[in-house]
Amino acid sequence: MEVTWFGHSNFRIKNRETTILIDPFFVGNPAAPVTYKDIKEADLILVTHDHADHVGQTLELATRLDTEVVAIFDVIQSLIVQGLPESLGVGMNIGGTVVRYGIKIKMVQAAHSSATGSPAGFILTFEDGRCLYYAGDTGLFGDMALFGERHDIDTAFLPIGGRFTMDAEDAAHACTMIGCDQVVPMHWGTWPILLQNLQDFETALDRSSPSTKMVPMEIGKPFEI
Template sequence: MVKVRFLGHAAFEIVGSKRILIDPFLTGNPAAAVKPEELEADLVLVTHAHGDHIGDAVLIAQRTGAKIVAMYDIATYLMENNKGITTIGMNYGPTEIDGVKIVQVPAWHSSSDGKYSIGNACGYIIELDGVKIYHAGDTFVFRDMELLAELYGPIDLALLPIGGHFTMGPREAAKAVEFLKPKKVVPMHYNTWPPIAKDPEEFKRLVGDKAEVVILKPGESLEL
């Protein structure tokens, strides 16, 4: 069994034989369900360099000894500017880290720390204990999502942004579901701030019977 907990915005905790955090933006996140000091982790995956995604990755890694997985440029940047962390840099493609299969896949988005562009944005397909989870990161829909489904499917759970403005909105995310063909989908990256205010029920309606849409409030979880 793998348990997936929504921590707010684009942050998730995945717990099975390993504990994985994705984009742990908690400090300063009005939708955060927990504090960073409440979390344990073996791996912390970062999709891009924006502050609402790197978030507390470094602090959590320093405290827990978790390895930070990120685009190579971001991983190098974090290592050079922080003590007491281990990073693993990737540049799209598959790997296996401590028994967890990870594919770093493209995302259509920018990546900076507010001053400098650092690496490229990405998403991840994670296989833990036989369960496949796709975290899209911040992205617009793109047809190569069909290729992701062909190469790495069937996807048990897709975590997709629906807030618009910076990412897909409900309509585009519903098309992504059509391409990806996941069994379940959880919407994310919406209602944190006014520019990305969206009704997840609209997304659920647009998806229809293409997948089971599970709307999680921050702090809620599902089991796979």
């Protein structure tokens, strides 16, 4: 499984023949090493909520690449009004699961805000049993422990930037609750108002969840997990 970080919370996951984009924020993203026009393929786009730094260029990419968009029902309806073909909208809600390309996509809650619908995260379970938790923008909340009880999560993607999401300390504690083997930090370094390095998170992780390995992604460089 190959993961590429395009800065902020913008990721591409390639699993065998399937390519997934998550929160494809390119325009206005100072960390993005490419533009959305450089993205040539995508089988699925997952959107956690409708803030501009997460919904990003979902509409442009989906219409150009003929790609299905998975998001909470209200966000899908908003995108359809903006021009997304109805056939490409996969609306769902908290607790629901859809299956695409053999991947179980479960939508879970996130503690954040959203102008449309509710903010969400995703738990992805692949055909070989590997399980990823993409938290989206969120603060720490107790039900993360339930995610760990209900799913054998291999890799968690967690925000650590503070101010608008969990900070490094809370994200490290979240790893203990989730029980993940490794963690990919996100939503940091994009602007000065966010955490600017991984040192605080690494220190907090060693203290709170030493069995969890941090994956220090380099922007634009594919990494195998």
